[in-house]
Amino acid sequence: MRLIASDIDGTILGHDGLISTRTVEAFHAAAEAGIDIVFVTGRPPRWLDPIREQIGHLGTVICSNGAVTYDLGTDKVLASHLLSWDTVEQVKDIVAGLAVEPYFALESLAGLHIEEGFYGARAPAGRAVIVPQVLTADMANGGIIKMLAVLHTGSADEFLELVTPAVGPLLAVTHSAPDLALLEMGPLGVNKAVTLAEYAAARGIDAADVVAFGDMPNDVEMLGWAGAGYAMASGHPQALAAAALQAPRFEDDGVAQVIESRLAALRLA
Incomplete structure (x- = not known):
């Protein structure tokens, strides 16, 4: 050891x-x-x-x-390892076409960017309140390191199984949320x-x-x-x-x- x-x-x-x-x-x-x-x-x-x-x-x-x-x-x-904005847009469209009312966020080296509806009724306990916004290409300037997608119904396992066949060739898709249908998507091969x-x-x-x-x-x-x-x-x-x-x-x-x-x-x- x-x-x-x-x-x-x-x-x-x-x-x-x-x-x-x-x-x-x-x-x-x-x-x-x-x-x-x-x-x-x-x-x-x-x-x-x-x-x-x-x-x-x-x-x-x-x-x-x-x-x-x-x-x-x-x-x-x-x-x-960073994500391109083109990939983010492509994946966002794919997930939106597969799931009902997904919401997205981007984790960058400059901070977290969330869109309206991402948190739903949940408050980010113990963390600063983040103002919802529209996700835009200029967020890539901070270096996007992770894309997040959430559903406010169902489980993370079900969400993962739904989107992985389509998103897997573009991004590494996984999850670590035991009680929330939240997916974490990062650079392919990482x-x-x-x-x-x-x-x-x-x-x-x-x-x-x-x-x-x-x-x-x-x-x-x-x-x-x-x-x-x-x-x-x-x-x-x-x-x-x-x-x-x-x-x-x-x-x-x-x-x-x-x-x-x-x-x-x-x-x-």
């Missing part, structure tokens, strides 16, 4: 926005043992405060499902595993020496790539099917349990 790669939401971070003391201590122990730590998330760079403030991580975070590599210590983008593999290779670390944790469909490729990919027992069925290993439930500090066990095994080796 030379590198630990962990998803954030539902894996180490709860709906209350907190990371358990046991989990924080497990990551600290791993870092003290000389193990590289990288967090790999669907979150954009501006939503990484829990990692900085609760764990004290100031290293690399792979954001937006692999589209952005970010240095948390300097608050700088190290690398990014996912958490692709960018994590690049990160590991730059440090001379083989996949066999990587321990990865995740819980949702956007973690599937990463869990399959890592030498020890752990799906949370509380995770999505697709994540559980993709991973060779299973960590205890999030509610039971599953990530911490696995890290503690592996560190103990290293000390005995």
Whole structure:
């Protein structure tokens, strides 16, 4: 074990926005043992405060499902994969032709742009209120890193199954929302595993020496790539099917349990 790669939401971070003391201590122990730590998330760079403030991580975070590599210590983008406005428009038309009343948003390096109706009756809890707008080509000037589509009925699994055959040749389509029909669409060929593999290779670390944790469909490729990919027992069925290993439930500090066990095994080796 030379590198630990962990998803954030539902894996180490709860709906209350907190990371358990046991989990924080497990990551600290791993870092003290000389193990590289990288967090790999669907979150954009501006939503990484829990990692900085609760764990004290100031290293690399792979954001937006692999589209952005970010240095948390300097608050700088190290690398990014961007979407073209032409692709955004094409995908928007396709999804609108397949689903009833989809609403869209764009995540860019400059911020989040949402159109009227995207949030519906939901308020973005704990985050600044964003003024709805019409999505326009000038938003590409900030570097679009993710396209979001939401339905206010149905499930994310159903929405994913509906649009993937048509959108899959244009964008990488996934989801990480357990209770909302929200799709995340990023640059074609880019996912958490692709960018994590690049990160590991730059440090001379083989996949066999990587321990990865995740819980949702956007973690599937990463869990399959890592030498020890752990799906949370509380995770999505697709994540559980993709991973060779299973960590205890999030509610039971599953990530911490696995890290503690592996560190103990290293000390005995």
